[in-house]
Amino acid sequence: VVGEAIYDGGERVLRTGQSIQLSGYPSRFLNSLIVAITSTVLAVGMGTFTAYAFSRFRVKGEQDLLFFILSTRMLPPIVVAIPMFLMYRAVGMTDTPCRPDHPYTAFNLSFSVWLMKGFMDEIPKEYEEAALVDGYTRLQAFFKIVLPEAATGIAATAVFCFITAWNEYAFALIMTNRNAQTAPPFIPSQVGSGLADWTVIAAGTLLFLLPVAIFTFTLRGHLLRGVTFGAIRK
Amino acid sequence: MTQLDTRSPAARRGMSDIGIRNLFIIPTILFLIVFNIFPLIYSLGYSFTDLSAAASGPVNWVGLRNYRELLNDPYIWNNFVVTAKYVIVSVGGQMIVGFGLALLLNRKIPYKGLITTLLLLPMMMSSAVVGLFWKLLYDPSWGVINYSLGLGKFSWLSNPDAALYAVAITDIWMWSPFVMLLSLAGLSAVPKHLYEAAAIDRASTWYTFTRITLPLVLPLLMIALIFRTMEAFKTFDLAYIMSTQPTAELISIKLYKLAFQQWQTGLSCALAYIVLIMVLAITNIYVKYLNKVKER
Numbered sequence: 001v002v003g004e005a006i007y008d009g010g011e012r013v014l015r016t017g018q019s020i021q022l023s024g025y026p027s028r029f030l031n032s033l034i035v036a037i038t039s040t041v042l043a044v045g046m047g048t049f050t051a052y053a054f055s056r057f058r059v060k061g062e063q064d065l066l067f068f069i070l071s072t073r074m075l076p077p078i079v080v081a082i083p084m085f086l087m088y089r090a091v092g093m094t095d096t097p098c099r100p101d102h103p104y105t106a107f108n109l110s111f112s113v114w115l116m117k118g119f120m121d122e123i124p125k126e127y128e129e130a131a132l133v134d135g136y137t138r139l140q141a142f143f144k145i146v147l148p149e150a151a152t153g154i155a156a157t158a159v160f161c162f163i164t165a166w167n168e169y170a171f172a173l174i175m176t177n178r179n180a181q182t183a184p185p186f187i188p189s190q191v192g193s194g195l196a197d198w199t200v201i202a203a204g205t206l207l208f209l210l211p212v213a214i215f216t217f218t219l220r221g222h223l224l225r226g227v228t229f230g231a232i233r234k
Numbered sequence: 235m236t237q238l239d240t241r242s243p244a245a246r247r248g249m250s251d252i253g254i255r256n257l258f259i260i261p262t263i264l265f266l267i268v269f270n271i272f273p274l275i276y277s278l279g280y281s282f283t284d285l286s287a288a289a290s291g292p293v294n295w296v297g298l299r300n301y302r303e304l305l306n307d308p309y310i311w312n313n314f315v316v317t318a319k320y321v322i323v324s325v326g327g328q329m330i331v332g333f334g335l336a337l338l339l340n341r342k343i344p345y346k347g348l349i350t351t352l353l354l355l356p357m358m359m360s361s362a363v364v365g366l367f368w369k370l371l372y373d374p375s376w377g378v379i380n381y382s383l384g385l386g387k388f389s390w391l392s393n394p395d396a397a398l399y400a401v402a403i404t405d406i407w408m409w410s411p412f413v414m415l416l417s418l419a420g421l422s423a424v425p426k427h428l429y430e431a432a433a434i435d436r437a438s439t440w441y442t443f444t445r446i447t448l449p450l451v452l453p454l455l456m457i458a459l460i461f462r463t464m465e466a467f468k469t470f471d472l473a474y475i476m477s478t479q480p481t482a483e484l485i486s487i488k489l490y491k492l493a494f495q496q497w498q499t500g501l502s503c504a505l506a507y508i509v510l511i512m513v514l515a516i517t518n519i520y521v522k523y524l525n526k527v528k529e530r
Contacts, residue, residue: 046262053258057251065263067521072270074517076468078486079506082493083273083280086287106269109262137248167360169471174494184362188475191366205363216358220351224419227357227412228457231524232419 024186025204032182032208036165039104044158047112048150052142054113055120056128066114070229073110077103077170085174100182103171108161111229115160118230119153120146156222159215166212183208274510281503288497300504310505313488320402320473320484321466327406328462332413333455339414340421350418354411361408365475368404372476397479401472408472409462416458420451453527460523464516485509 054062080103123146131141147154169184176182187208190201219226225233249257281300285293304310339350356364371379374389390400424447432442470486483491489509493502 046265049258050262053255057255059255059259063525065259067518069262069266070521071514071517072266074464074513074520075270075274076470076486076489076506076509076513078470078489078493079277079510079513080270080273082489082499082502082506083277084269085494086280086499087273087276089287102269106266109265113262138251138254139248142254163358167358167362169360169362169475170490174490184360188362188366188369191369205366209359209363212358212360213355216355217351220347220354223354224415227415227461228524228527231528232416232454232457 023200023204024190025183025200025207028181028183028186029207031176031180032166032184035100035104035182036162038101039108039165040158040161042101042105043108043112043161044116044154047109047157048116048147048154050113051116051120052146054117056125066117069110069113073107075107077168078174081171081174088175100168100171100175100180103175104165104168108164111164112157112161114229114231115157115226116150116153116230118225118233119150119157122233123149156219156226159219160222160226163212163215277503277506280500281507283500285500285503286497287493287499293500296500300501301508303501304505304508310488313483313485316398316481316483317467317469317485320398320405320469320482321463323399324402324405324409324466324469325459325462327402328410328413329455329459331406331410332458333417333451335410335414336417336421339418350414354415356408357411359408361471362475364404364408365472368400368407369476372400391477392479394479394481397477397482401476401482404472404476405466405469409465412462413455413458416454417451420454421447424450453523457520457523457527460516460520464513464520467516468513 053059054066059065084103127145127149128136128138128141131145132138136144167184168182172182173185176185183204187201187205190204216223282295282297283293284296284300335353339346339353343349369391371377372390374380374387374392379390380386380388388396390396428446429442432446437445468486469484470490473482473484474487474490476482485505486509489502489505492498492505
């Protein structure tokens with residue numbers, strides 16, 4: 001009987017698996033993945049350089065610039081989405097997969113500058129100064145000494161950016177329709193669609209939440225820093 | 235014998251520090267200007283027109299009419315009142331629940347790390363998913379909440395009096411962990427010897443709490459309070475997914491409807507600017523507090 005039950009359960013899992021494949025989930029997951037990875041790579045890449053410059057060099061009006069950078073992150077999504085929608089339409093970019101990339105990169109960028117600056121400030125300046133004395137150029141010192149030291153910080157920042165983009169709802173709702181739709185606007189829309197296949201919805205949602213849960217556990221030591229933009233380090 | 239490098243350090247470096255600084259900073263600033271500031275300038279222009287993104291007619295300059303119309307519109311004021319209620323209930327709830335949880339966790343308990351991380355999960359989830367499954371929990375005919383509270387067919391989300399608070403409760407569930415995380419950091423930073431001294435002086439628990447714990451945790455609580463106030467003020471996802479009640483229509487939802495359902499683009503740009511100025515004001519306060527805590 002137990003064997004039969006296991007077989008039965010297994011078969012049901014297989015069937016759910018097949019219906020997930022047939023449903024709209026895989027293409028939405030793929031879109032979410034593409035958008036999240038692209039915006040993370042761009043934001044963390046640029047953010048790391050900028051954070052280093054803010055951390056090590058004298059920048060005129062540093063506080064104002066940093067405030068400007070953070071304030072772009074605080075803008076309500078709908079406020080930015082209205083003109084962006086008009087601009088994209090004017091350029092003729094409708095429902096192409098890279099559309100939410102730009103706003104995601106922009107708000108992840110300001111986040112990653114702040115967070116990475118916190119990490120950069122913690123790397124002792126003496127490391128690079130020693131390297132400079134040894135004949136390294138500033139750029140060599142940055143790539144060979146600072147970046148490896150900042151690896152943990154970069155990884156944590158990247159995971160935060162990925163989760164933010166993966167979860168984002170408002171921009172995705174406004175700027176994507178069918179082809180480029182990511183998972184967050186798709187998942188709630190499935191429930192109101194009449195013939196709801198609950199096993200598929202539940203399984204799809206679980207698959208969507210799984211990476212976030214795993215990342216949260218790997219990030220647990222950096223969460224405080226992440227939610228305060230690097231200001232509080234514990 | 236090693237040869238000494240006689241060239242100056244500046245000449246030896248491939249690029250000057252100033253060059254590297256500019257190369258590292260300018261692209262980021264440019265990117266943010268192109269994708270955030272430029273759109274905002276664009277929409278500032280449109281906020282003085284009667285543009286409708288759905289119609290193809292000519293666009294007329296209407297001066298300050300949009301702003302006048304918005305500020306005289308009792309419905310918009312009502313949206314702001316609803317938003318204020320939402321902010322007070324949800325942020326107030328988060329502060330109480332979050333700080334309470336932190337006090338409970340701030341002691342030696344087994345699996346503390348694991349429990350803390352599990353409690354933090356809600357705030358890492360997508361509001362789309364959270365909204366969806368709370369909608370199921372609230373469902374009048376087969377939701378778990380009515381079943382366990384014995385409320386029968388009470389419909390939370392389609393009841394004009396309850397909808398806003400139902401959404402706020404979900405927000406409390408989702409974001410109390412944020413307050414908890416900051417409070418825990420504050421609590422663990424309180425030096426142990428202060429408590430020992432208070433115990434020697436036989437200070438009451440209440441006295442210890444109000445004179446030692448609270449003042450030392452306060453800066454972090456303020457950060458949590460300001461940040462959550464700003465985020466609650468901006469709330470769109472949860473309320474939009476969970477309820478269609480006009481009594482739960484937050485200002486961002488009004489903005490969304492104005493822009494993308496009624497297609498009153500010019501008017502919505504004007505409203506967006508009013509909201510934007512309020513958010514920037516809160517951001518300014520927030521950054522001041524962040525920098526203050528940083529310097530400690």
